[in-house]
Structures are given as structure tokens and as C-alpha cells.
Amino acid sequence: MGAVQSVFTEQELDNYQALTYLSKRAILNVYKRFSSLNPTAILHDKNARMPFSTVTDIQELRANPFKDQLMKVFSSSPDGMTFEDFLDMISVFSDEAPKSVKVEYAFRIYDFDGDDMISSNDLKEVINRLTGDDNAFTEGEMQLLIDNILEESDLDVDDALSFAEFEHVISKAPDFSSSFRIRL
Amino acid sequence: MMSALIWTMSRRHRVGPDTEATEKAAQQFHSITTEVERHKVLHTIRQLPSPMATKMQLKKKLMEGPVTESYGVKQMKFENKKRMQSLKNAWHNFKYTMELWGSSMRTIEGHHGTGVVSYFVFLRYLLLVNFCMFLLSMFIWVPVVIHDESAYTSGSTAATCTPLYDVNVSSNAFELIIDFFQGSGWMEKTMMFYGYYSGNGLDNTSYKLSLAYILVCIFCLVVSLILMETFLVSDFRETILNAGNGSTGFCNKVFGTWDYALTDDASASIKHKSVRFELLSYVNEQIFVKEREQRLRDGYLRCKLYTIRIIINIFIVLVLVASGYLIYYVTDYSTGYVRRNAGVSGTTEVLLKLLVQFLPAITISALNGVLPVIFKKVVAGEEYTNAFVVKITLVRTVFLRLASLIVLMGTLYSAVTCSTRSVCRSTSSPCSVITCWETYVGQQLYKLIIADLLAVIIKTLLVELPRRLCYEKCSCGIFKKIRPPEFDIPACVLDLVYSQCLYWLALTFAPLAPTFAVLKVVVTFYMKKLSVLKACPPAEQPLRASRTTSFFMVILLIAFFICSFTVGYVFYDMEPSHGCGPFRTYGHMYYAITQTVEGWPSGAQSFYNLIVSPAVTGPLIIFLILLIYYCSVLASAHKSVAYMYREQLVKEGRDKQYLMVKVMELGGDSTPAPNPRRAQPAGLKNINETAPAPRKVASTNQTNNQQMSTGLSSPHAGYAC
Secondary structure (H helix, E strand, O other), rough: OHHHHHHOOOHHHHHHHHHHOOHHHHHHHHHHHHHHHOOOHHOOOOOEEOHHHHHHHOHHHHOOOOOHHHHHOOOEEEEEOHHHHHHHHHHHOOOOOOOOHHHHHHHHHHOOOOOOOHHHHHHHHHHHHHHHHOOOHHHHHHHHHHHHHHHHOOOOOOEOHHHHHHHHHHHOOOHHHHOOOOOO | HHHHHHHHHHOOOOOOOOHHHHHHHHHHHHOOOHHHHHHHHHHHHOOOOOOOHHHHHHHHHHOOOOOOOOOOOOHHHHHHEEEEEEEHHHHHHHHHHOOOOOHHHHHHHHHHHHHHHHHHHHHHHHHHHHHHHHHHHHHHHHHHOOOOOOOOOOOOOOOOOOOOOOOOOOOOOHHHHHHHHHHHHHHHHHOHHHHHHOOOOOOOOOOOHHHHHHHHHHHHHHHHHHHHHHHHHHHHHHHHOOOEEEEEEHHHHOOOOOOOOOOHHHHHHHHHHHHHHHHHHHHHHHHHHHHHHHHHHHHEEEEEEEHHHHHHHHHHHHHHHHHHHHHHHHHHHHHHHHOOOOOOHHHHHHHHHHHOOHHHHHHHHHHHHHHHHHHHHHHHOOOOOOHHHHHHHHHHHHHHHHHHHHHHHHHHHHHHHHHOOOOOOOOOOOEEEEEEEHHHHHHHHHHHHHHHHHHHHHHHHHHHHHHHHHHHHHHOOOHOOOOOOOOOHHHHHHHHHHHHHHHHHHHHHHOOHHHHHHHHHHHHHHHHHHHHHEEEEOOOOOOOOOHHHHHHHHHHHHHHHHHHHHHHHHHHHOOOOOOOOOOOOOOOOOHHHHHHHHOHHHHHHHHHHHHHHHHHHHHHHHHHHHHHHHHHHHHHHHHHHHHHHHHHHHHHHHHHHHHHHHHHHHOOOOOOOOOOOOOOOOOOOOOOOOOOOOOOOOOOOOOOOOEEOOOOOOOOOOOOO
């Protein structure tokens, strides 16, 4: 731990602690995990970019059906993910992050086409990812599910979920906060 | 200020460090000069959904400007808050490094998901409670160990009226082992039981063992209650916040179902399958509910269903009563058998006696295993929805567990009060004399505790692991029917609640019980971890962590109140034995406290008497009832406000639609036909078609301070600038 601690100054650690929801030890642990992906590159440059395929290889993300969306949403550039992006991600998925922050990012993750609305196509993609490739629903079942979802949440009846509607419906979903969590 | 900050950080893009929006936001920082405001803005920056680099830049710009000192109360409050924050950070740091069993929990979570982990979190929390009780119980036995005392023989003063309380200790090795399990013989003379603590050795010191004893018992219960409250409140708050009006079942199942903590590929594939199954079954359930409503329009069928439900409920009540009677009968038989065969020797007879003594524990365990299966079979005829089936089966199982505990206590009570323990000369009575009834009760509870501990070990090692091995290796004939064991969370949690009750009750009669409790919790953790990781595969229909943890806490609380009532009754109304223990000179146990109070100066004495008199406690109870009523009124008011906001959101949606139609008309396009599927959304049938002019909506979510306006420019805009 001593070697890792010397990478950051006290000021930097304080900054990170003020701007994320993690404790100092947790931040150092995140750094350790991130640098283990490519130790030489990270040692050379703290803010080196890791390609997405390397980052999604870590154990916590390997089995996640939304891992490519996670990479897209949290990275500051399409080339790869830096340590700070990764820290951002872990902070949002930590226990202490408030629900509002999680809902924000959840909306971006589930918005596959990036048009600021969760449309039926986005919903279709979400459900397909959830059931996996071998258990896909038939066309009729899928349409039934989407109809039901939109009926519950689409208050202005425009066939898509805006952020306000998404937030409104997620705030009533009891399982969201306990499932939207990654612990390193 | 904060809303403007969030407003400028548009949600569409992850704003980079040098974009215009950041600059705009940074400009607004010039108006912030006091430390207090700075702190608030820093909090808001933390919440921004932007990359770290942006946030760092904003923070730098924020901290650049000059700071004016603010004085007075505000500054003081701010200083306090900063101190609390740094303390909280240090505590978080400490918790992160010292988290007990953290890596095991993460492994389990990776395999099974958050539902199963909530059980282990509950277990870890119970360890904390029992450990605190263990620390408190040291106040009883440590002084006694230090001042080693003589064996309890008859005292010399007239106040200590001691019929002979002597225990025969055999020297036969086999009998010694049996005695360990029964809690009799040499075991009865040890520190384990109440009878050891006569306090003779402490007579010369100022340490009053009787007062310490009663205070430790009371404080243990109070500490347990406080710890339960802290655990319950955090969970309960989430549950209240999540309890919505209006169904959100589908959205919950789609957006909240994937457990991001799952790390194992095999578990992930099982999860995929279970998601599909859950979504389909939820759809089917909605169809079933609609169908049932249709069917029940027919009066005859409705009558039939209700009669069936009433019959089944009566049947279940009868079953519960019958099981209560069975426990009573078995306990009675067991005590009678032991009394009749008090002096037997010879291996088989002694073993038989041991078995009969454990009969109540075995009956309770058997009932706890068999009856829930019956409940599950019977509930199919009542035609409830799946969620309600789970709930009602759980409630019935809880009744069963609590009932068995209450019946056991009742039987012990009747056995104890029947004897004549308050007289010096043993007179003839219908039931035999129990000298030192507290030790007797302690012995019965001790046997239950041992049985409990053994049951956990046996169940995991001898039932679940072989079953899993059988399922994996043998695939012939009858073995094909054996399915792998399931990790049944409700049953495990109720087991924990039951054993915790035993420990709360046993503390009064067996001061070393908390040590056993700590040991048992640790053993349970490792056994269950073994079971979960090696024996039980991930469940197809996982239990939802969110809703059940607070429910289990409520069960624990109810059980706690039953136990504390029993303990209070023992202290208040039952006469202690005159042959053993620290209370042998008192008429009731609580006299230890009143005697101490009599030693105080008269001012303190009268103050104490006033506090415990009905003049104070009566109005206090009335005040608390009024407070509860006020809180419930407040809660229902908040509920209707939330409903009002939802209606407002819906109305805004209709406004937007109407305006879009108007725009299309004015633009010359044909009016888009309303989507036939969405023509009549539920609950909006009575909204007037001619919506009023658009108006800004007050934010529904105060914490985010977002402003939403019905945009005319782009049909896609959630909200537009």
C-alpha cells in the first residue's frame, strides 16, 4: 500500500475524496486494480488510456451485459478509459452515491442511441441484453412487454421515456438502488 | 444558483474541460465568497454527471476567488459540520479496511446476487449485537472469577433461607459427557448457570452482584434495541421512499433487475434465464389477475373462492394450535420422564434419558421443517398473486415460530410456578420441588441452544452437501428425483430470529449464554457460506433484498418485545429461589434496584420515586401516542402531495400533446392520428381535452432542482433551453 500511496499527493487524494463518494483507501484500491491492467503504461503516465477491451476484462465487469455502454458513458473519449474515468464509474456505483446520481447515469446507460430519450428500440435492446442471446423473446412477447412498460411510465404518451419520466418511475422501483452497485 | 449550475451542464454530453458550458458555470462562481456557500456548491459539483476532469476544473475555479469570513452562528455550524464530515470520512476509511468478512461477502455476491448477501449482512449485524451482549455480560462473571468464592452452602443469616441445594456430581466419564449436554451434574455447578452466582466472594467488596446482574440484563436488552433501530431505520427509509402509489412492476423488473455485482459467468447465465422467466411470469400474472377479476364478477364463483379461503385459514389456525399443544405435551412428557427416572444408571437408560430431554427441541425443529411445506401446498388453492403468496406464507411461518417459542415459555412457567420453592421446609405438593428454578430454566434453554447449534452443523454437512453430491454424481433410478438443495432465505432468517430470542431469554438464567451466541453466529456464517458456495446453486427465482430485510427486522423487533416482556416479568413478578443465586435474599428480583435507591440521598430518592410513579409515566405514554398519531397524519399528507405531483406531470404531458397537434395543424400537416395502442392511458380518462395554455412545472424532485418546460421547438426534447 505504501508504494501505491506515493503515486498521489495528499492534495490530489483530498481532491478525489471531495469529488467522489469513496474513501481514500477505496480510491487507492481502485488505482491498484486499474494499474494491474497494464502496470508499465500506468507507471509511465497516471492518466494513460486503456482500451475498452482491457477494462471490460476485469472480473467485476466481465459478466455484465451492459459493459460496452458502461465504457461509452463513462469514458471522456472514444479511444479508451483513463483512471479518472474509471474512478468516476466506481464512485457512481458505490454504496454512498445518492440515488439521483445513479438514476442520471442509468438513463445514459440504457439510452443506446444517445438521443436523450429511451425509445422502444432502446427498450428492445435492453430486454434483449437482459435475457441473453439464447433466451430471446418472440416478437409478440417483446411487443407486449414494451407496451406494458410504456403504459406504466410514459406519462406524456409520446412512445418514449424522457429523463423526467424515467426518474419518476425509477424512484418508485425498490430494486434499483440495491442492484445498481459494483464493489471492488 | 445550484439549479442554474446543473442547468448549464447539459445532460446530453459528458462536458469536457474546455467547453462553453463549463466556462459559463465557472463565471457564476464569482458571486460565491463565503465558505459555507462554497461547501454547498462543492457538494453540488460532486453530484454532477460529468467527467472527473471537468469537476476538478470547476473545483479549482471555485476555490480561486477570495474568501470572506463569515461570523456568528452560521460559521460555527459550518465548522461543526466540517468536523463531523472529517470524522465521517475517517469512519468510512476505517470501515472499508476493517470490514469483517468483506471478501467472503463479495464472493457470495458475485455468485448469488444481493438477495442472498442481505442474509449474511443480517448475520454480521447479529454478531455485533451478540458481541456487545458478551462484553456487558463480563460485568457479571469477571468479578466472580476474580473473587473466587466458596461453594454455595446454606447461609447463616435468617434472611437467606436455604433449603439444601446440593448437586450430585458423578465421577463416571460417560456421565460427565452426558452432563455436558444436559447441563446437569458438574455442568450445573459451573459459571454457566444462575445458581453459581451467589456473590459470597464479593461480600467484602462494594460490588453488589445482584445489582450488577439486573442492570446488565436490562442494558443488554437496551443496547440490542438501539442497534436494531439503527439498522432498521436506514432500511426502512428506503422502503418508505420506494413504496409507490401506482404500479411500477414492469419498469422495476426491467431496469432494476440486473444485479451489477454479479461476477461469475455461470451465475450470469442463470440470471439471464431467470430474468426471462420472471418477465414472462409477471406478464402471465397480470393476465391471471385480469382473468380472475372477470371470473369473480360471477357471484357464485366469488362466494366459492371466499369460502375456500376461510376454510383454509381455519385449517391453518387449527394446525398452529395443534402444533402448540404438541410442543406443550412433549415438554411436559419430557420433564415428567426425567423426574421419574432421576436416578437411573446404565448406558442405554442414560442415553434414552438424554434423548427424551432433547425431545422438545427436536419437536420444534421438526415442526419448523414440515409445516411450511404444508403451508406452501395449501396456499395454491387460495388463488392469490405470486407476490402475495410469498408474503402470506412468510407470515404464517412467522406465526409458527413465535408460537412455538411462546408455548415453550408457557410450559416452563407452569412447571416452575407449580413447585413450592419459597418455603424453607419442603412441603408435599402435587409437583416435585425444584430447588433453584432459575438454573432449571437455564438448563432447558441451554439444551435448546445446543440443539440449535448442532442443527446448523448437521444440516449443512450431513444433509445439503451429500444432496448436492448425489445430484451431481448419481443419475440412476430414484436418485434422479433428488434436486439440489435450495438456499431458502426466509427459513434461514427465521432460524436466526428464533436463536436470537433464545439468547435474549437465556441471558438472565445463564450469564455465559452470549459467549455461546457469538460462537454460534461465527459457526453459522462459515456453515452457510459453505452451503451457499458449494451446495446450493443460484436460485431461479431470487428473493428481492430490498423488501425483505426490513420485514425481517420487524419480525426481530416483535420477537425482541416478547422476550423483553418475559424478562421483565421474571424480574418484576417472579420470586427468586432462596437457595441459590444473587437474589436469594430478596422477595422479588427488582428489589436489588430499590435497595440501592434507598441508599441514595433523600433528594435523589424522591426524584427517582417520582419518575417511576404513574404520575409521570401515564402522561408520557399519552404524549407518545399523540406523537405517533401526528406522524401518521403527516405521512398521509405527504402521500397525497406526491399523488398530486404525479397528476401534474400527467397533465403536463397532455398539454404537450395538445400543443404539438396544434403546431402540426398550423403548419399545414395533417393531424397525426393518436396512437391506437396509447389512446386511453390508464387513469387519464377524465382529463379535459381542451388543455389550458402551457405553464412551467415546479420541480417534482426538489433535490435536483431541475426545471422542465414544455418545449415547442423540438418534438423530442425532454426539456429544451
